[in-house]
Amino acid sequence: MISKTLASAVLTEATAFGADFAEIYLEDTLTSSISMENGKIEERGTGNGYGAGIRVLKGLQSAYGYTSDLSKKSLLKLAQDVGKAFSGPRVLTPPALQKVKVKEIINLSTQPMETISVTEKIKLLNMVNDTMSSYDKRIIRTNVYFNDMVKQVTIFNTLGRFVEDTRRRGRMYMIAVAAENGKIENFGEGPGASDGFDFFTSKIKLKEMATETAKSAIGLLGAKECPSGKMPVVIGNGFGGVIFHEACGHPFEASSISKKLSVFWDKLGKQVANPIVNAVDDGTIPYAWGSTNVDDEGFPAQKVQLIKNGVLNSFMIDQFNGRRMKAEHNGHSRRQNYKFEPTSRMTNTYIENGPHTVDQIISATKYGLYAKKMGGGSVNPATGEFNFTVSEGYMIRDGKIAEAVKGAALVGKGDETLSKIDMVANDLARAQGMCGAASGSIPTDVGQPTIRVTEITVGGRGGGQ
Amino acid sequence: MAKFDTYFALAKEKGIEVFELYYSRAKSLSFKLYNAQIEGYKLSEDISLYARGIYKGKIGYASTEKISKETASFLVNEIITNAGTVTKEELAIIFKGSDKYKKKNIYNPAIAELSIDAKKKNLFDIERKLKAADKRIAQVDACSYQERESEAVLINSYGLKLKRKSNYYYYYASVLAIQGEERKNEGDVHFSNDLTNLNIDTFVNDITKKVLSKFNGTQCASKDYKVVLDKEVVSDLLAAYLDSASAEEVQKKTSLMIGKLNQLVASKKVTISEMPLKKNMFFTYFDDEGVATYNKPIVKKGVLQTYFHNLNTAHTDGVQTTGNGYRSGGKIEIGFRNIVLKAGRKSLEDIFAQIGDGVYITEVMGIHASLNPTSGNFSLQANGFMIENGKRGVPLTLITVAGNLMDLFMNVKEVANDNKLLPNGYDIPSLWIKKLTISGK
Numbered sequence: 045m046i047s048k049t050l051a052s053a054v055l056t057e058a059t060a061f062g063a064d065f066a067e068i069y070l071e072d073t074l075t076s077s078i079s080m081e082n083g084k085i086e087e088r089g090t091g092n093g094y095g096a097g098i099r100v101l102k103g104l105q106s107a108y109g110y111t112s113d114l115s116k117k118s119l120l121k122l123a124q125d126v127g128k129a130f131s132g133p134r135v136l137t138p139p140a141l142q143k144v145k146v147k148e149i150i151n152l153s154t155q156p157m158e159t160i161s162v163t164e165k166i167k168l169l170n171m172v173n174d175t176m177s178s179y180d181k182r183i184i185r186t187n188v189y190f191n192d193m194v195k196q197v198t199i200f201n202t203l204g205r206f207v208e209d210t211r212r213r214g215r216m217y218m219i220a221v222a223a224e225n226g227k228i229e230n231f232g233e234g235p236g237a238s239d240g241f242d243f244f245t246s247k248i249k250l251k252e253m254a255t256e257t258a259k260s261a262i263g264l265l266g267a268k269e270c271p272s273g274k275m276p277v278v279i280g281n282g283f284g285g286v287i288f289h290e291a292c293g294h295p296f297e298a299s300s301i302s303k304k305l306s307v308f309w310d311k312l313g314k315q316v317a318n319p320i321v322n323a324v325d326d327g328t329i330p331y332a333w334g335s336t337n338v339d340d341e342g343f344p345a346q347k348v349q350l351i352k353n354g355v356l357n358s359f360m361i362d363q364f365n366g367r368r369m370k371a372e373h374n375g376h377s378r379r380q381n382y383k384f385e386p387t388s389r390m391t392n393t394y395i396e397n398g399p400h401t402v403d404q405i406i407s408a409t410k411y412g413l414y415a416k417k418m419g420g421g422s423v424n425p426a427t428g429e430f431n432f433t434v435s436e437g438y439m440i441r442d443g444k445i446a447e448a449v450k451g452a453a454l455v456g457k458g459d460e461t462l463s464k465i466d467m468v469a470n471d472l473a474r475a476q477g478m479c480g481a482a483s484g485s486i487p488t489d490v491g492q493p494t495i496r497v498t499e500i501t502v503g504g505r506g507g508g509q
Numbered sequence: 510m511a512k513f514d515t516y517f518a519l520a521k522e523k524g525i526e527v528f529e530l531y532y533s534r535a536k537s538l539s540f541k542l543y544n545a546q547i548e549g550y551k552l553s554e555d556i557s558l559y560a561r562g563i564y565k566g567k568i569g570y571a572s573t574e575k576i577s578k579e580t581a582s583f584l585v586n587e588i589i590t591n592a593g594t595v596t597k598e599e600l601a602i603i604f605k606g607s608d609k610y611k612k613k614n615i616y617n618p619a620i621a622e623l624s625i626d627a628k629k630k631n632l633f634d635i636e637r638k639l640k641a642a643d644k645r646i647a648q649v650d651a652c653s654y655q656e657r658e659s660e661a662v663l664i665n666s667y668g669l670k671l672k673r674k675s676n677y678y679y680y681y682a683s684v685l686a687i688q689g690e691e692r693k694n695e696g697d698v699h700f701s702n703d704l705t706n707l708n709i710d711t712f713v714n715d716i717t718k719k720v721l722s723k724f725n726g727t728q729c730a731s732k733d734y735k736v737v738l739d740k741e742v743v744s745d746l747l748a749a750y751l752d753s754a755s756a757e758e759v760q761k762k763t764s765l766m767i768g769k770l771n772q773l774v775a776s777k778k779v780t781i782s783e784m785p786l787k788k789n790m791f792f793t794y795f796d797d798e799g800v801a802t803y804n805k806p807i808v809k810k811g812v813l814q815t816y817f818h819n820l821n822t823a824h825t826d827g828v829q830t831t832g833n834g835y836r837s838g839g840k841i842e843i844g845f846r847n848i849v850l851k852a853g854r855k856s857l858e859d860i861f862a863q864i865g866d867g868v869y870i871t872e873v874m875g876i877h878a879s880l881n882p883t884s885g886n887f888s889l890q891a892n893g894f895m896i897e898n899g900k901r902g903v904p905l906t907l908i909t910v911a912g913n914l915m916d917l918f919m920n921v922k923e924v925a926n927d928n929k930l931l932p933n934g935y936d937i938p939s940l941w942i943k944k945l946t947i948s949g950k
Contacts, residue, residue: 072575077838081761084597087570089839090587094575104543109552112574122552129540129550162594185763221763221883228763230883270888272731272909272948303543305650305685307692383553420878426650426685426694429907431875431890453879453888453909501728503888503909503948 045070045096048141050116051200054098055138057123059202062132063100063107065363066123067201069340070096070114071382075193078162080169082186083177088162093195097382098123102130104368108385139204146209146337147344149330153240157192157214160241165190168244169216172254176220179258182265184228185221190214199342207342213238213333213487215476218254222261229264229450231435233257236476236487239331260417260436263448270437270452270504276412277454277500278405278440283418283475285394285490287497288323290423290430291458293490296325296350298365298376298388299482300425307428307459308356316356317462320398323351325360327375327391333476334392334488339377341386346375350393362388380484387483394491398468402494405467407443413452413502414438414445420477421454428458453503461497469494516560516581517666523585525562527603528666531797531836533557535659542632542652555659559839560584561603564592568601570839602820606669607801615792616674617702620656628654634709635682642717643686645724651683651696663799671799677702677790679932680712686720695720700932702790719871722894726906728949729895735867736910736945737860737896740927742873744935746887747850749880750914751781754807754815755833755843756822765885765915766813774813775918780851781808783817785832791847791934798834798841805831817843849936853924860923860941862899868947869894869901870910885914888948909948917942 046054051068058066073093079086096119097110107129109122169188176186192214199207215236222229233253237243244250279287292308300306308316327345329335336345341363349357361369362377365388378389406414414437421432434452438445474491513530520528535555541548558580559572569592571584592601636652658676663669683696697716699707738746750765758764766774775781785793785802796802798820806814818826819834819841835844861869870893880887888911895902923941930936 078594081597085595086597086599087840088591088594090571090591091839092573092575092583094573105546105548105550107550107552111554112556112576113554125552126550129547162590166594185761223762228883230763230881272911272946274950303648303650305648383555385549385551420875422875422878424694424874427692429874429890431879431909433875433879433888451881451886451888451911453875453890453911455890455907455909457907501907501909501948503890503911505886505888505911505913505946 045072045198046114046119048206050119052138052141054119054123055200055202057120058098058100058127059136059138060134061127062130062135063102063127064136065101065202066138067099067199067341068096069382070198071195073193073195073381075191077189077191078165078169080173080188083170083173085166093381095382098126099385100126100130101364105130106364106385110382136202138202141200141206142204143206144342146207149328149337150238150335151210151212152330153242155240155242157212157241158194172216172218172250175251175254176218176258179255180262182222182224182262183220183258184223187219189217201342205342207338209337211238211336214241214243216244218257220258220261222265224265227265229261231257231261231264234476236333237331238333238335243331263436264450267448267450269506270413270449270502271506272502272504274499274501276409276496276498277502278409278412278414278494278496279418280416281471281492281494282473283490284415285475285492286418286421286432286477287461288395288492289390289393289490290421290432291461292323293390293393294423294481295425295428295458296359298359298361298369301359302365302368305426311356314356315354316459317351317354318465319354320468321351321354321465322396323394324349324396325376325390325393329392332392332474332489334390336391339375340379341377343373343375345391348374360388360390362386378483378486380486384483389481389483389486390479390488392474392489392491394472394474394489395468395493395495397470397472397493400467400469402469402471405469405494405496406440406445408467409440409496410442412440414440415452415454423458430458431455449504449506451504454500455503456500461500464498465495466498467496513664516584519581519585520562523589525564525585525588527563529561529603529663531559531661531663533659533661535657537655537657539653539655540629542636545633545636547629559836560588562588562592563601563603564589566601567592567595572839599821600824602824603665604669604799604820605667606799610671610794610801611786612794613788613792615702615788615790616676619704620676620678620702621658623704631680631707631709635680635713638709638713639682639684639716642713643721645686645688645721646684646717647687648685649682650685651681653681655679669799671795673793675790680707682716684716684720688724691724693720693723695723698932723892723904723906726904728908729868729905729947730950731948733944734947735864736942737864737867737869738940738942739869739871740929740937740939741931742870743850743940744931744933744937745873745876746914746917747848747935747937748933749882750918751807751845751848752882754813754817756816756818756826757843759816760822760825763883769813770816771812773811774915775808775811776921777811778853778921778924779808779811779918780806782806782849783845784847784849787847789847789930793846796832796834797836800830800832800834802832817845819843847934850938852926852928852938854926855923857925857927857939860925861896861901864896864941865899867896868905869896873910887912887914905949911946911948917945920944
């Protein structure tokens, strides 16, 4: 997007007042979205995100600026303004920029999104729409959205690093709304990948997913209000991993560890979970939604073992917070776009398979909640307090799955809940989400096999039992 | 803005019948403090160009942040392709203009004129005072300042041209307090476009008082309680409640207020207005379709007065737009500005005294995930206090509060007189709700 010569001049300008590191992040992103409601196309939108962010560091201080004007004049001015956040003599002369070869772990599809016509995408949306709406006459509304993007990123820094990377992602959201006797319920799924169109047409079973979505919406119509109180909770695989994402993933990020804000800041090497619990964050899974070839500081994505046999093994670290922690960064610096300064974030985070089966877990539970499918949630990394919602749940009575329940929220403290996982099944699956934090909204995968937590506070409207 | 003439010329040449551009530009400056040192400094310049056009009777959208020689043809070509994709039968409208606009100048030059040193001094003062307030305050984990100014222009091929310019600043601070094994945090934001209303001591005291009051938190028994919702909690719930008053949701049959026009949708104690012309930083005299905005009651003494309309929903219902067309991405949806829930007469203390025993909820979390806008059901993580013998009692932590949004507003027993303009543009008091389900022990 800009020449190496201009990049060198900008880095030189940015480090004129004592910065010990400078970086330019440029992006040019084309986005396309289609929204369908009840089988009619409501909108197709296209957009072009474009701009540059310049970051300088000096010890534990940072300065950041961004603009959409990528002219030489504008970038040099921004470099000067950002560099002037510090005062002092030059301590660094940027070395010559060397292009780094990026190892492709995404972008390997033979059907990249930008080569697919709108008509073909609409055909797929129609299939999903028709599958949901014809499932049951109580389905009163269907929405299908398809978003894809091609993001071209260029990063230059004063370590002499020059990286060019292309990121392609696509995601579909499907929502079925069911109604009966004045009650309205909805259910949604959102499969996505850093992959081509073939992900949707052949790698996943989209039609089955649409049927399941409609079925879940209908199921909610007959569900009772979930009882409340403390009880054992069995959390289903796939999106169930949102518990680990909220309760442990965020507090394992260097941004809260480095300032000792996280409850886990001094727990490295300590037993934080049952020895059957192993967890990783892996940004290198081919085609995965949360994967990246390089992170947003231009370093290769990595697989990090967060928990090994119940012992806290590693955190997710970016350059800046790594300075405070005196620890190496490990490919986990991410940002939504050029408007955000990067920081430590998750990629694809999941609990690994354990020794049990789903049947063993259910039959070992006399009374409790089976949270088969989860919705979203949030966490306060400083206190570890989290909440998340159950989108499809059942009571467990005498070791058997009993009546469907709805409206349950699970709340707890991350460190306590982690230590209360006592059974881990062998049905690991991942699911896609958007994760929001200081550096914006980014694509991440959550995941886990079915697990059991001995006690969580369940909030529902069905009263105490 | 002469530079957009070529865009209009190209649009016309390519057969776009009506063409509209919305150009916005914003600048901001922010810095943050950590341990008495400026830790971060940020400068930004945002440019966005949204284009809409009617082509063969259908409307198409495109947007970009890239202004170059190719921008006009990118936008025009995308509009033509995108308009051709739409199959929904919807009237394609771009607005010719309202008869009268009530423009006011809300831009405050004093914000940018105040020296950076003065702003930094405020930040250093806030951090120092927070640290000194109590020895249990272990860290000031965030202490930041931001100012932002933005201007926008809406122009279309009917000759309509509307401009707006605004600015604001905010100070944000949050602390982590530790007592034994208990970790509690609390933050607050002072958000305004008036420099004279910043009182650092009040700001610091509010945060300190709130965080320290959370220690020795417990969980109450799981059952139904009389509940007081603090204004910030009310504002979170009200946003979801008012979404149901969107004509778009009503027409899609997923609103909780279908068929409720001129009927009770809340207790008679509740009056809610939209005041877009109220002179503060949320003021706007036109919506994103270029329609003049006006102040209006939405719920008056519990009765729903109107739905929120944009041009399209108004056309469908055969009524006038209410000037609530706001952009979400490229497309115009429904939005609102400056919501006011009318204050009652009683103080919070009087209400506690009247309740005797109940629960006072001061914070809810996870509303995006745990409130179902279709059914109105919610079950939210919450913090608060017991109300015991008519007074605020022990703190409650990690409880959940569950109910239904429509029932909640129908069950308002009393409205407090403690209104505050919150950072989302809502001017809100606390509410006494007859009954909500609390889950704890």
